[in-house]
Amino acid sequence: MARKHTNTFAAQQGEISLSSLLILFTSGLLVIILAAAFITSFGHFRDYVADQLTDHALDGATATGLSLSNAIDGSDPVASASLVDAVFDSGRYLSVEYIGHDGQEIAGRRMELKGAAAPGWFIRLAELPLPQAEAEVVRGWSRLGKVRVVSHPGRAYDDLWRISLGLLVSVLVIGGAGLVALFLLVRRLLRPLSTLEQQARAWGQRDFRNRVRTRSTRELNRVTEAMNQMADDLERLFVGQGRLIQHLRKVNSEDPVTGLASRSSFDQRLKAEIMSEEKSAPGVLAMIRLAGFADYNMAYGREEGDQLLRQVAGSLAGFTARHPQSFAGRRTGAEFVVFLPGAPAADARNWLERLIQELDSIYCDLASPMDTAVHGGLAVALPGAGVRDLLAAAxxxxxxxxxxxxxxxxxxxxxxxxxxxxxxxxxxxAGAIESGNLSLWLQPMVTCEDGALAHYQAFSRIPSPEGDLKAGAFLPVAERLGLIAGIDRLLLARVLAMLEQTPDQTLAISLGVSSVGDDRFCEDLLEALTRAGNRVARLWVGIPELALNHHRKKAGWLVRALVKIGVPVMVDRFGVGGVPFSYLRNLPFRGIRIDNSFIHDLDSHSENRFWVESVIGIAHSRGVRVFATGVETEAEYSVVCKLGIDGAMGYHLGRPFGADE
Structure with a gap:
């Protein structure tokens, strides 16, 4: 949906804007009016000059005819020539001719048509008429001939040229001033339209934060007020939906007293961790119990007991924060559980002993002078072991x-x-990173609509003496050891190389939580993707939701920087980060990938099914695509498709394979 809106706005960029249309129309009308005024004025002055030339020729012919008839002897050629020369030299005439009654010229003078100021092209363009006037020359009752006079239009052309220049300058000045005033007026009046257009673009990308503050005409003010009101309503709707999703997640997944994972939520996620074939990895489950908590509750009251549980939960939350990808929950009363994926048993035991000492100190201080103790049971999650067996062992x-x-x-x-x-x-x-000994594996993400390939999820495996280590086995350890950035660099290099070799494929990668918080890695990532050019449009980059919690500012900056260079970004492991859903409103994510713990046994888990359906609805209302991971059965795939998921991935839909295959 977001892509459709983007294409629509891109197409509209080639169309003329309303302000341009108004300016073009009004300025064209102004130019036509000024041109018509210029042409009309020019025509009237030209006609006036032509009339003046006609009168001038008529006056000259009459005066010359009378002079030849009365003042001198018109029959004398010499006297007649003298008079004609005097008249011609004293006036502005193109020609003065004295023609006898037999049609023969008795005397005459002529000159070439030219102007003093007007250029030749203007004379040819204006082309004033050459009025010709005649007068009879008589002596008594005897007709001696006639005088023919043509006025010289040179001065008329000069006057017409000067008037035309004045008119042209006036038209240009008035027109230019009018166009400038028109431009400023239209821009001022239509300024809200540009902000409305930006607001509409933001709405197309499901961003309802923009508001139009510019005031203009009454009609536009009403439109902007209505748009702002609609944006406020949509914003409140989204905020309400986000709070509802967050509330549902807490009700379904969190213990109401401690805020840790509830018993059912913990067991569901633990089951997804140890039973998913690709993610299954050795780990350690710890079960911790506060001895004598019932007596503490009776002695100090339930409220104090809840306060103790919250302090213990705070210590457990700090412990899981120090051990990436680990998670904790509360089972019953004062019994807690912690799972450490990929942790060696010996190291996990040392970590848990220090944790128990910390909890014992809290418990002892609050329960004094009562006798207290904190006990823990650890069990190793072996390949193929079930959740019940693991819990029983702990x-x-x-x-x-x-x-x-x-x-x-x-x-x-x-x-x-x-x-x-x-x-x-x-x-x-460290040896694998240094030698680049990392293999690239792919798993298909398919669409639910027609089962077509949406993209390939790319992840890494590391060869070892015991065989290839899956990402689920070594990534938690790499996070703890601070080596995840090196692995992500190798994965990025292999993926970019593959995108160059296969221009028709789309791939997706997931970054480690520590990588997102590493400034050097983020700079290297952006530099590599910038050099990759157009290939980045075919690479989804997943940002773990935990990174949005632990590295909120850095993660937000990275997401915006990736989107700026054309990289589609998604939220990875959505639902386990404990982050308010509102980040979809503030960050330009293109997709979210729901964690497999919410998909496992989705067909029989009504609470998770309702939560997933709500997430899909609100994400689609923002133009964000939703993907599911860990789809292992036909029943799970059928449910996610009915809920409207955009794509799904799991062993039921396609097993991972080596990229070189």
Whole structure:
């Protein structure tokens, strides 16, 4: 929809604007009026000059005829020639002729037609008539001949030339001043139209923040007031929808006391993490319980108990913030759970022991002088293990820790943990980045309308002695070790090279949370995409929703910079970042990709289905496309298609394959 509006406005750019049309019409009318006035004035003066020439010729012929008839002897050729010369030299005549009754010329003078000031082209253009006057020459009753006089129009042409110049200058001055005044007036009166056009363009991109403040005529003022009112109404509608979506997410996903993930939400996301074939990765689940919380509640009251739970939740939120892609939730009472994807068991145990010490300090301070303890049970998520088995193993570890009475944690399935340590991970990832030992894999994103290919999602895999490591296995560790930017650089280089080799394909990549907050990486990313030219229009760049939470200013700047160079940007892992939905109003995203934890078992999860449907509705109202990941079954695909999703991706729709295949 947004693309359609963009194309419409692009087509309208080739059409004439209203202000230009008004200026052209009015200025054309003004030019016609001034030209008509010039032509009319010129014609009247030309006729006046022509009449003057006629009178001048008639007066000259009459005077000469009378002189020849009475003053001198008209029959004397010498006397007649003298008179004709005197008349010709004293007046402005083109010719003076004295012709006998037999038709023979007795005396005459002539001169060439020319003007003193008027140029020759003007004389040819004006072409004044040459009036000819005649008078009879008689002696008594005897007719001696006639005098024929033609006035010289040279001075008339000069006068006409000067008048024409004056008229032309006046027309140009008046016309120029009129056009300038017209331009200023039209621009002033129609100034609200340009702001209305900008507002309409913003509406086409689902941006309702623009308001028209310029005042003009009564009619335009009413239009702008109506447009502003409509923008206010749409803005309130969007804000209300965003708050509704946020409220639904909290009701369905958050514990009302602590703000952590609710039991059902945590289990749903945990299931998506460990059961999705592509994302499944070894990790550690920790189950933490405050011992004696029931006694604390009875001693201090429920309100104080809730306050304790909120402080514990704050510490858990800080812990997950320090460990990218980890998440926490509250199960029942004072029992909490934390999942660390891709974490080695030994390192996770050290981290959890420090966390338990922190929680024990909070609990001890608030519950003094009561005896308190914080216990934790850890279980390793092995490939193929189910959620129930993992939770049962963590519960076994929790009971083992409780038997020791003192605060601490116990690890179940420790012997089954054959994963790399953090140092081994560091060596492996740093070596892969340095050598460029990274393979590019693709997975299709298909449209629900006709099953056509929307784009390929590109991600990386790293070879290891145990086989190719999936992105879900090493990306969480790379985030913790601060190496994700190097991996994203390699992925970007491979994707741009592939776009150059395959001009008919569209690809999508997802950036790491730490990469978005890395100034150097963002500068390198923009520089590489700028050099890529038109290829960037075929590359979707995903910004994790968590990055919008942890690096809000940098993420906003990066999104605007990417859109400015023509890169379509989407929100990745939408729904898990805990960010208000209003960022779609402030940032020019072209799409969102719903996290697979909301898609898993969507056919049997009515709360998630209602939430996804609401997200699709509000996103489409902003012209934002919606994609789904983790579609693993036909039932899930059928539901997302019925809800109106724009594209879906998952093992049910297409398995990943190597880009070189």
């Amino acid at each position: 519960d076994e570890g929790l009971r083992a820790a409780q038997e020791k009475c003192e605060s601490g944690c116990c690890l179940e399935q420790a012997g089954a943990d054959s994963h790399l340590t953090m140092e081994s991970w560091r060596d492996l990832l």
